[in-house]
Amino acid sequence: MKFVGIVGSNAEKSYNRDLLYFIRKHFKTKFELEILEIDQVPMFNQDEDWKESFQLRLLYNTITRADGVIIATPEHNHTITAALKSVLEWLSYEVHPFESKPVMIVGASYYDQGTSRAQVHLRKILDAPGINAYTLPGNEFLLGKAKEAFDDDGNIINAATVDFLETCINNFVKYVEVVSTLKKPKPIEPEDLHVNNAISTTISGIDPDDPNWVEKAADLVGAVSGDTYVKLDHGILTVNQIDMFLKAMPFELTYADDNNQFLYYNHNQDSDTMLAARVPSQSGNRMDTVHNSLPPARMKNVEWVIGTLRNGNQEYVRTMVPNPDSSVVNTHNYQAMYYPDGSYAGINEIVFNFRPWIDWYLQATGQHLAGGSAPAGMAQGGSDATSGASSSARNENAQATDATSGASSH
Structure with missing residues (x-):
């Protein structure tokens, strides 16, 4: 709250x-x-x-x-x-x-x-x-x-x-x-997923769908790299340290700005091993390009997620994507980001397999999921987890879809 x-x-x-x-x-x-x-x-x-x-x-x-x-x-x-x-x-x-x-x-x-x-x-x-x-x-x-x-x-x-x-x-x-x-949520207006209107941080002069957008944009604006120091809110790191820090996160991270341009993901594994597949050539893409393989109904879900966060109807949207592997609970968290004046600045998405975290917690506390079996190495008969974890996946909004990867909750 x-x-x-x-x-x-x-x-x-x-x-x-x-x-x-x-x-x-x-x-x-x-x-x-x-x-x-x-x-x-x-x-x-x-x-x-x-x-x-x-x-x-x-x-x-x-x-x-x-x-x-x-x-x-x-x-x-x-x-x-x-x-x-x-x-x-x-x-x-x-x-x-x-x-x-x-x-x-x-x-x-x-x-x-x-x-x-x-x-x-x-x-x-x-x-x-x-x-x-x-x-x-x-x-x-x-x-x-x-x-x-x-x-x-x-x-x-x-x-x-x-x-x-x-x-x-x-x-x-x-x-x-x-x-x-x-509470009555604000109505969601149509989202411009084609990046038609530049914002103050938009790098103009390069097609967002250019597969070499990162390199060309970096040259155009003189983006720093390597061991150049960056002063952050609560620390000073080099660009290399920031890159290592983000790649070491146990999550798949993405960022799309408030102009609906897909700007970043922490490339730490091959796309075929990711829960939300990404390839380097997608960085810089328009959001409708990132999702061009989706049917129109699924694109509406993407617009719903973005519009919900842009309007402030919710500060985050969470969904779990079905997976045939029982060891995988494919969890997606979309969090609104804000400029200093509190206005909407885009979405950061965190994608991760929640199952190992659940198993670790249950094993560490000697508990197990209600109605389910205890994780490996745990004795049966423990009480239900005090966190309220359930063997049935809970989706915060059945209509929510992966706003940047296209993964759907259906």
């Missing part, structure tokens, strides 16, 4: 920010929480374009994909901050990411009553036309005397307060599970 936490203040020091960071750390096993700021959002003006603000684009894209939102609001003059009100106006005028989105309200204040009046006001705003959020009823978490509430490590000191916060958090998680059944 992925939530977004919105700091309802644009101040440099905010106890509501501290509260969200405590929630993220303390309840990290219950959900993932991405905390977003509003300090760079301009005052709402309907004559301006919301897309001009990086922070607004990030808020819109991230809220759209989130399972739920937690807003931590201060109280200024018996109401929410002007900064938070402006954000909500921006996100209810031309775009509506809060539509049918589960929202939980929390708040921290210097005073005993917490942010009770601001929270009441915020509930009314979230219920307004144009926003139409599903706000968690009751469960008002009001952290008073915020200056004395946290220790030096950012933890809430009072155990009873933490217990009550956990009760509210647990209720919100359940609420999200219920509300998610009412």
Whole structure:
């Protein structure tokens, strides 16, 4: 479960920010929480374009994909901050990411009553036309005397307060599970699989279907190779080290960008031994070229996977491809990737045989699949795996198909 936490203040020091960071750390096993700021959002003006603000684009894209939102609001003059009100106006005028989105309200204040009046006001705003959020009823978490509430490590000191916060958090998680059944996915528009419109990273001047695209494109843009160092987000590696790292992964990895151009796969074995066959000449291809052997109905499945991830209806799509070999559970995971502003950046696909991982886990824990036999070297009679693994393959969406390899779940 992925939530977004919105700091309802644009101040440099905010106890509501501290509260969200405590929630993220303390309840990290219950959900993932991405905390977003509003300090760079301009005052709402309907004559301006919301897309001009990086922070607004990030808020819109991230809220759209989130399972739920937690807003931590201060109280200024018996109401929410002007900064938070402006954000909500921006996100209810031309775009509506809060539509049918589960929202939980929390708040921290210097005073005993917490942010009770601001929270009441915020509930009314979230219920307004144009926003139409599903706000968690009751469960008002009001952290008073915020200056004395946290220790030096950012933890809430009072155990009873933490217990009550956990009760509210647990209720919100359940609420999200219920509300998610009412979610209506965005309609999927036709996908351009022919790469007709270049994006900022498209290498123009070379036919994407040229079998020597990699070499020609590298020469055209002066792509680095060999022992040239590359500064990454959390490290520095040479191009050769990155290549070795990716090839050593126990998965088949592919990447197609948001222009539906197939740019990369980690070539670590021959195509006839791969679960999703790939050949070097396919790098750079248009997606419709990669899938040109598929019948039209299967191509629609490819479009469904891409469109689902592009729209933010799901952050990943998983499917298992039938295999006559019982030692193979052919698993495909399609994960959406995002630019810094949270907009869709393409798909990374992970393909692997899940069976050895299942067998290793069961053998290591002394368990076996429900209704099945124990793996080799294991005694019979172990309890069913606590992970919920089942001998019957579970497909998250029966219509899903391999977006880059063409493997189908049918």
